Amino acid sequence: MITTVREERLAVVSDVHLGNPLFRARRPFVEFLEFALVNEMAVCINGDGVDILQASVGRLTRELSDCAKYFVKFGQRNLPIYYTVGNHDLALEHFLDDWGIVRCAPFLDVLSGDKRIRVEHGHLYDEMFVHYPRTFGVMVLLGGFALRIHPAIFHAFKHFNTALIWLGRTRWSSTTMGVGDDAERLVKKIPGEQPVYIRAAQEIIARGYDAVIMGHTHRSGMIDLGGGAYYFNTGAWDQSPQFAQITNGEIALLPVLGAAVRGKWSKARGSWMRVAAVDDDA
Amino acid sequence: MNPYYHVESYKDGDVIVREGDDSRELYVVQSGEVVVTGSANGSAPETLGRGDYFGEMSLFQALPRDATAVAKGPTKLLVLEPGSLLLKLRRDPTFAFSMLNRMSGRIRDLEEQLAKTPDVGR
Numbered sequence: 001m002i003t004t005v006r007e008e009r010l011a012v013v014s015d016v017h018l019g020n021p022l023f024r025a026r027r028p029f030v031e032f033l034e035f036a037l038v039n040e041m042a043v044c045i046n047g048d049g050v051d052i053l054q055a056s057v058g059r060l061t062r063e064l065s066d067c068a069k070y071f072v073k074f075g076q077r078n079l080p081i082y083y084t085v086g087n088h089d090l091a092l093e094h095f096l097d098d099w100g101i102v103r104c105a106p107f108l109d110v111l112s113g114d115k116r117i118r119v120e121h122g123h124l125y126d127e128m129f130v131h132y133p134r135t136f137g138v139m140v141l142l143g144g145f146a147l148r149i150h151p152a153i154f155h156a157f158k159h160f161n162t163a164l165i166w167l168g169r170t171r172w173s174s175t176t177m178g179v180g181d182d183a184e185r186l187v188k189k190i191p192g193e194q195p196v197y198i199r200a201a202q203e204i205i206a207r208g209y210d211a212v213i214m215g216h217t218h219r220s221g222m223i224d225l226g227g228g229a230y231y232f233n234t235g236a237w238d239q240s241p242q243f244a245q246i247t248n249g250e251i252a253l254l255p256v257l258g259a260a261v262r263g264k265w266s267k268a269r270g271s272w273m274r275v276a277a278v279d280d281d282a
Numbered sequence: 283m284n285p286y287y288h289v290e291s292y293k294d295g296d297v298i299v300r301e302g303d304d305s306r307e308l309y310v311v312q313s314g315e316v317v318v319t320g321s322a323n324g325s326a327p328e329t330l331g332r333g334d335y336f337g338e339m340s341l342f343q344a345l346p347r348d349a350t351a352v353a354k355g356p357t358k359l360l361v362l363e364p365g366s367l368l369l370k371l372r373r374d375p376t377f378a379f380s381m382l383n384r385m386s387g388r389i390r391d392l393e394e395q396l397a398k399t400p401d402v403g404r
Contacts, residue, residue: 003383107376109333116332124375203374206287206360208312208332 001096002103005082006111011036012119012244014046014215015236017088018063019055022147022154025237026063032243032256033070041245042079044108046215046234047086047121053137054088054144075101082108086121086216087129088140113249115210122214122233125200128165139164190221190233198223201231211251213244222253286366292353299337303347307361310335314357320349329354338381341367 013032017023036043050060074081083104085092095104107120123129129136139161147154183195183202194217201212202225213232220235220242232251234244241256289312292298299305301321309316311334318336319327330336340347341364362370371378 001383003379106379118376120376200374203370204376206289206312207310207374207377208334208360 001105002098003105003107004109004111005080005103007042007080007246008112008248009039009041010044010110010112010246011041012044012046012213012234012246013049013237013241014086014121014234015048015218016045016241017048017051017054017237018067019060020051020088020147021056021059022054022151023051023236023238025241026066028237028241028256029063030066030070032241033067033074035256037070037073037077037079040077040079042082043074044082044084044110044119046084046119046213047123048088048215048236049083049086050092051088052091053140054147056148071101082119084108084119084121087123087126087136090123109209110246112246115249116208117211117213117246117249117251118204118209119213122197122200122216125196126216127194127196135164186223186225186231189223190219193217193219193221193233197233198225198231201225201229205229210249213251220253286369287360287362290359290361292357292359294353294355296353296357298351298353298359299347299349301347301350305347306337306340306344306364308335308337308341308364308367309351310360310362312358312360315354316351316357316359317354318349318351333380335381335384338385 011032013029016025016029018025018029033043035041050064052060071081081102083092083102084107085096085104092104093106096106097104107118110117110119126136143154143157143161146157181195181199181202183198187193187195187198197214197217201214204212205225205227210228211230211232213234215234215236217233218236218238220233220240222233223231225231230251232244232253234253235242242253243256245252245254290298292314298309298316299307311330311332313332316330316334316336317327318330336349336351337347339345341362
């Protein structure tokens with residue numbers, strides 16, 4: 001199992017959720033893979049690339065089939081594809097190994113230029129995931145069922161889940177390990193982000209890293225942690241797909257060009273229709 | 283600020299720990315380099331860089347240091363007391379993975395060295 005790699009050109013994405021009907025990210029993801037191939041970049045799918053918990057097998061198979069062709073091209077050009085496991089694809093922990101084309105790892109320590117960059121999904125720091133793993137798993141599964149019935153039911157379920165999380169936080173807030181730190185202040189730079197991920201990044205950076213790239217929270221952005229260290233979150237692919245481009249140690253958050261994907265509920269068909277997509281020629 | 287660990291700075295040539303010391307801290311290289319030399323088995327000096335750690339044997343087994351560690355160039359070390367290790371692992375769980383991975387590599391290296399010395403154990 002390889003966790004330390006040297007890559008001077010690496011593109012990191014997270015939360016693509018292939019197979020999830022809410023995301024429908026197949027087309028922009030294929031565009032992203034094409035971009036990486038053309039620019040000779042290795043790729044890291046930083047968790048929740050495939051949505052095992054909330055996908056239908058049929059949709060997952062359809063969405064993966066296009067991607068598989070690109071994976072082969074990556075192999076032919078000796079461009080690695082790294083896959084760090086998240087929570088919606090947690091079962092892939094059984095595949096933590098080097099599979100030739102795809103290298104599956106729990107996290108990656110990327111050496112690029114003179115920088116040392118940690119890439120991991122971030123679910124290990126999710127308070128709900130840590131304190132109530134079974135409840136967390138059940139809620140995700142129930143959300144998947146709600147999604148299949150109707151997107152509106154799923155969104156109502158999400159609000160219920162958010163209320164549960166808030167209740168949980170009031171219970172475990174006295175035992176959280178944040179110690180009057182500056183994470184509460186720093187986290188405001190990414191709206192909706194939770195301080196626990198900033199604290200986790202600070203812990204990791206204290207062990208000799210220059211940057212931490214996470215996903216999981218579906219909140220993209222960058223935070224300067226001071227001392228030349230940064231926290232990046234690559235967000236999710238249900239709204240505006242982004243990726244972190246690492247070039248000789250320098251990191252930039254960039255949009256996946258031509259892939260502004262938005263889902264909008266169509267009353268006529270009762271399913272998500274993509275609107276405002278670029279290159280809608282398929 | 284984290285009260286359960288602190289950061290120490292060293293200049294080139296500073297001795298961080300000396301063989302035979304009774305200290306039990308674990309050190310993680312935050313920046314710079316550290317050269318570790320042990321006399322127990324005559325092994326070559328090992329240079330540790332960012333993210334590497336040393337001192338774990340004294341921390342886990344409460345035994346005197348079996349090597350001397352010297353800073354190479356300006357160096358900053360994250361210092362963990364024995365009582366802080368579990369808290370560190372709770373807040374930074376992948377650190378445990380990294381430690382196990384490295385220890386696994388060390389065991390493999392030792393086994394290879396042992397295999398090359400046919401008189402050992404007889």
